Amino acid sequence: MTSNINCSTCIIKSSAAKALNPEQLSELGENCVQIDFKKGDVIFKEGTFSVNITYLREGVVKLHTEGKASQILKITKGPKYLGIPTTFEEKINHYSATALEDSHICFIHTDIFKSFIEENKKFAYEIIVELCNSELELFRKCVNRTKNNVYGRLAHALLFFQEKIYESNSFHLPLSREELGNFINITRESVSRVLTELDTDKMIKIKGKEIEILDVDALKRLSAV
Amino acid sequence: MTSNINCSTCIIKSSAAKALNPEQLSELGENCVQIDFKKGDVIFKEGTFSVNITYLREGVVKLHTEGKASQILKITKGPKYLGIPTTFEEKINHYSATALEDSHICFIHTDIFKSFIEENKKFAYEIIVELCNSELELFRKCVNRTKNNVYGRLAHALLFFQEKIYESNSFHLPLSREELGNFINITRESVSRVLTELDTDKMIKIKGKEIEILDVDALKRLSAV
DNA sequence: GATAAAATGTGATTTGCATCATTTGTAAAT
DNA sequence: ATTTACAAATGATGCAAATCACATTTTATC
Numbered sequence: 001m002t003s004n005i006n007c008s009t010c011i012i013k014s015s016a017a018k019a020l021n022p023e024q025l026s027e028l029g030e031n032c033v034q035i036d037f038k039k040g041d042v043i044f045k046e047g048t049f050s051v052n053i054t055y056l057r058e059g060v061v062k063l064h065t066e067g068k069a070s071q072i073l074k075i076t077k078g079p080k081y082l083g084i085p086t087t088f089e090e091k092i093n094h095y096s097a098t099a100l101e102d103s104h105i106c107f108i109h110t111d112i113f114k115s116f117i118e119e120n121k122k123f124a125y126e127i128i129v130e131l132c133n134s135e136l137e138l139f140r141k142c143v144n145r146t147k148n149n150v151y152g153r154l155a156h157a158l159l160f161f162q163e164k165i166y167e168s169n170s171f172h173l174p175l176s177r178e179e180l181g182n183f184i185n186i187t188r189e190s191v192s193r194v195l196t197e198l199d200t201d202k203m204i205k206i207k208g209k210e211i212e213i214l215d216v217d218a219l220k221r222l223s224a225v
Numbered sequence: 226m227t228s229n230i231n232c233s234t235c236i237i238k239s240s241a242a243k244a245l246n247p248e249q250l251s252e253l254g255e256n257c258v259q260i261d262f263k264k265g266d267v268i269f270k271e272g273t274f275s276v277n278i279t280y281l282r283e284g285v286v287k288l289h290t291e292g293k294a295s296q297i298l299k300i301t302k303g304p305k306y307l308g309i310p311t312t313f314e315e316k317i318n319h320y321s322a323t324a325l326e327d328s329h330i331c332f333i334h335t336d337i338f339k340s341f342i343e344e345n346k347k348f349a350y351e352i353i354v355e356l357c358n359s360e361l362e363l364f365r366k367c368v369n370r371t372k373n374n375v376y377g378r379l380a381h382a383l384l385f386f387q388e389k390i391y392e393s394n395s396f397h398l399p400l401s402r403e404e405l406g407n408f409i410n411i412t413r414e415s416v417s418r419v420l421t422e423l424d425t426d427k428m429i430k431i432k433g434k435e436i437e438i439l440d441v442d443a444l445k446r447l448s449a450v
Numbered sequence: 451g452a453t454a455a456a457a458t459g460t461g462a463t464t465t466g467c468a469t470c471a472t473t474t475g476t477a478a479a480t
Numbered sequence: 481a482t483t484t485a486c487a488a489a490t491g492a493t494g495c496a497a498a499t500c501a502c503a504t505t506t507t508a509t510c
Contacts (some may be wrong), residue, residue, distance in 0.1 A: 417491075
């Protein structure tokens with residue numbers, strides 16, 4: 001489903017878009033297309049040309065490398081811009097984006113996006129804030145992935161879904177065991193083993209992909225570097 | 226050595242500062258202090274308040290976590306801004322910065338830096354470009370660190386110093402074996418072992434910290450994911 | 451509902467690298 | 481030159497997690 005949209009009345013604006021004036025918002029609507037993606041749909045693919053700024057309005061998305069030993073670089077929830085670095089600085093996508101939940105994505109012409117940065121100081125400022133947060137998050141991820149063992153990394157990932165994505169102690173894991181492994185760099189088999197062990201220790205309750213966090217503190221202790 | 230400086234005549238401007246007009250440059254000079262750091266000097270420390278934007282004008286710096294199992298998050302060469310994310314979004318430094326070579330750093334008042342972003346669109350744009358590049362680099366580092374074994378990671382690090390820092394096949398490694406290990410997440414002992422092995426295989430020549438790259442292609446093959 | 455295909459669980463085995471334990475080298479201090 | 485102290489090399493051992501192999505469950509397809 002593709003549709004030209006009215007950004008002025010959109011209630012899920014990015015903090016940057018909130019800074020745009022009515023004229024700029026209508027301009028945005030004219031240079032912007034919203035596309036709906038279903039769980040599992042590929043949004044953009046590593047190696048292809050990056051022609052638009054992608055704005056994840058609503059939904060959950062993974063950024064990941066391709067190939068058999070694929071790695072999930074980031075999992076993020078809307079509202080958030082995806083791949084600004086790629087579109088801005090490299091013409092080619094260095095990673096793919098795939099929907100983990102049904103998602104609404106707005107594809108924005110790069111030119112209009114750049115012009116907003118030049119015309120609207122608040123807009124530029126908010127984009128910088130978003131990029132800054134992104135970098136800090138990546139640093140934290142780097143430290144966690146190398147300092148923690150499999151238990152700590154898995155605990156960290158579960159808390160990430162609980163706090164940052166679903167904001168609930170119970171959630172449906174949007175990843176297979178293998179994908180979860182690709183997210184925290186452990187194998188499918190080890191994910192299984194550790195999950196059942198955490199279940200046995202009554203820290204979580206698992207039934208397939210349904211996860212319930214029973215003991216947040218215990219998981220926090222495990223994931224503490 | 227501390228000195229108030231004249232940014233107008235400075236020939237090592239960041240690409241962002243190049244966009245400033247004469248008036249703004251003189252304003253920058255009034256709100257900016259240059260300090261010289263010697264190899265090994267701490268520039269700012271994890272846990273302290275981040276009060277200024279730090280501009281690495283000239284030199285080589287490592288960003289790293291503290292504690293016994295310290296991790297080197299990034300090694301970078303001037304001209305480049307350090308820790309924009311921290312100053313912008315968090316008041317407290319999440320990592321330390323230490324000079325690996327004698328370095329000149331300009332400490333810029335955060336307020337004036339933010340006002341340039343709001344007043345000068347080209348300035349903001351260039352800051353965004355720098356942040357974008359930084360994020361892409363971090364992604365690449367993440368992939369390399371998890372997909373490669375110790376040989377690949379060490380080869381990658383050596384090529385990094387050759388290409389990105391010293392732009393020469395021969396260079397003095399600015400890190401101890403232990404620090405090099407902290408950079409690529411391997412132990413001191415393994416660094417030694419792998420280095421001597423690469424020397425035996427005639428890919429590099431080592432004498433203490435003096436390194437000569439003999440076979441770039443072989444190292445590239447090792448570091449290819 | 452039957453069959454195929456994919457995802458998951460689990461035990462046995464291997465291995466890459468860390469850890470531990472010494473030795474050797476090197477550079478500053480006396 | 482000799483002592484002191486730290487950095488680096490090297491060999492032996494241990495272990496966490498990967499790999500392998502196969503059983504079992506779940507999901508998809510006809």
